[in-house]
Amino acid sequence: MDEVVDNAGDGMDSHVGAPGGTTRLRLGVAYDGAEFSGWALQPGLRTVASEVIRALELLFGEIGDFTVAGRTDAGVHATGQILHVDVPTAKWEALGDRLLWRLRGILPPDVRAVSAEAVDPSFNARFAARWRRYRYRVADAMWGVNPLRRLDTLAWQRPIDVERMHAACQSLLGEHDFVGFCKSREGATTIRELQQYDWARDEDGVAVATVRADAFCHSMVRSLVGAALAVGDGRRDEQWLASILTIGERANDVHVVGPHGLTLVEVSYSEDPKDWQARVHLTRRVRTLPGDADGPEIDRPPTPTHH
Template identity: 60%
Template structure:
């Protein structure tokens, strides 16, 4: 038996009272409280790695992370770990599933895609009180057809520099394979966006641009016209974080493909290339 075993954790959280995922000195973060709980159980949990680091106020129902723990402890705790974590974690963080995975699994680099949902209501009375933490109240009527027309021009692989917070030596080329809007029976508009990866604040910037089209302030082609920019577009309003939820992360169906996918992900892309369907399965579906 090896000294350590790699665990894959499904994680859900209400991001309202967190300063994002990543550990920050003096701030309450999802990684901070999760690491504290894991350390209490395993003592030497190491290498906590997440599929997508969410910003302050952003939620998750389908987040994925991995961590390496002593194999002997996993053997003793595997049958009761979920219940033990539930007792240690605060009520705004849950771990609904844990499994042992090959050490080639990397929650970040082995991922094929991430899928987010953004909820907006244009009801004149605002958001339902029970959904106020995950639904943006929009003060003007929104047209579903206009929102989907704006979304259509953003699908595919592009340089999304206009919608990203620029980081030195980081590429802003991303491949969006799904971006669409629906209006649910309760009247709430939900944007679903899926891509291989995202830049910081990219989804909220895309939503902000599409909302401008949806309310008629901009034409439907305006968000796509910004793809020619190589710097962030200052006229794009970043939508508030509380409407955004990470709902799923997809990985190769074959565990033997984890390492290969990680190598591919690490390759820098500076020029958009044609989309290729890698064959994927949602992480938590």
């Protein structure tokens, strides 16, 4: 819940049943990640996907394609996660506007289905997304973190200059190879378009990062935050932050901050279903930067999303 996300067709996040006579649903999901071993299904572990699938199967029986906008790591939260799932049309029509109420009674209290609608079958929660927005909260007060926010806020032991951090982070905007901030994987690109990286204090004085990109690679958001904090507390200068884009490999001196301060806030899609297929094709392209040798276009996703 950091990249273009993972899922459909890669065998890692899909949960596929018999799709005959189905309707595709778009579900909005929120969860407190503290007690989950991440989003993705993992044998013997409690995950968000396992709880959501269990609830859907109780209501619909066998479900079809189950694809999420972005898999989040253990401890990462979400208020705006999106998934799609194919369900039997007859059972969907019978439930209708009672679906959220029924899911409320089945799901555990740390995960909620907050919206549900039938969509065109061309909708793909992963590949049709235009961008994903994350929030990361950091408290640098001498006394620590508000006890009521301890599960979604990182306690930082040094005072930080938020304005300095914000200014430094603007040098990272645009399309770059973010390998310095990512855990790269063989055969997967680390080229991403960072569209927004802002720092500001909220009404309680907590430093809040807002990070938006078309997609993220593994550990990218938490690495971006860790690098900015090194600038904010004076251990590094602004030039060091920008230089990470040029090293061509994972930066060993970039600290990956803890997952609990991170929340997936929003995933954006076009409101026009006609745009979804075009976006799917664009997302699945092989990414290169200007000056790179052009390779053949293949139907392969970028690095799976983990935050």
